[in-house]
Amino acid sequence: MSTERMPNPAMLIPGAMEALVAVNTAIADTGVDGKLLALSHLRASQINGCGPCVAGGAHQAQHHGATAQQVHAVAAWRETPWFSDEERAALALTEAVTRLADRPDAVPDQVWDVAAKHFDHKELAALLLNIAITNAFNRLNAPTRQQAGKW
Template sequence: MESRININEVEPDAYKAMFALEGYIQKSGLNKRLYELIKIRASQINGCAFCLDMHTRDARKLGESEQRIYVLNAWRETNFFTEEEQAALAITEEITNIQGHVSTETYNKAVSILGDKKTAQVIMAAITINAWNRIAITTHLMPAQA
């Protein structure tokens, strides 16, 4: 792939704004492993290799199992994920695939399981990783080979 602009170099204030969103999520109290699952799932849907590489590594460092990472794209077909994780993954998928809108059923289930505050945190987490995915995909950020 051809090289494209580095937004952090060309428009550092844009990156500062994105990092402010990250800072909010980090301080919000949202479970770090859950946040990594949200980032991985959105990145799978969006096809963002850079973010998938980064966040699967980060999830492993936090103790996430290989098995759960491998089956995350088929989480509904397993019993590996808690009810809270399932609610967060469901709303993350609908936010990521926003053309179909976020259904009332998914939203209400998230609020009933997660509560208002955590639902708001999950919504912001999903929105943030979707923005990062779009930056990485548009600018052709590539993961480093191990």
């Protein structure tokens, strides 16, 4: 097992972690379903290989009412019956936004239109901020090899 390369960078810059946490708090305060946000966080973190965020996302998803089936199958959400249409729209958007460079049209209209059918602008803003902050945490944790369960 690899070891940490350095402490989490956001912990080394005064005010950085507090700012990241403040964005998370603002997202939570929008009223968007916590389970949906946690499933999105979990999926992005799986894609990015961020151990602490995968562990945290799974815990938060269960805390907000996700079933064990959902938590265990979120990486294969397209091939399971355990996600609502709204959750599927959020997960498709999460994957597209997390994998921006994987296709010429980073977030295809089909993905955006389905998400926009299920979420209003404020909810989409919360979901996009959730995906962005998750990717920020992933990009701090993965290269520095932060370990799940260490906090």
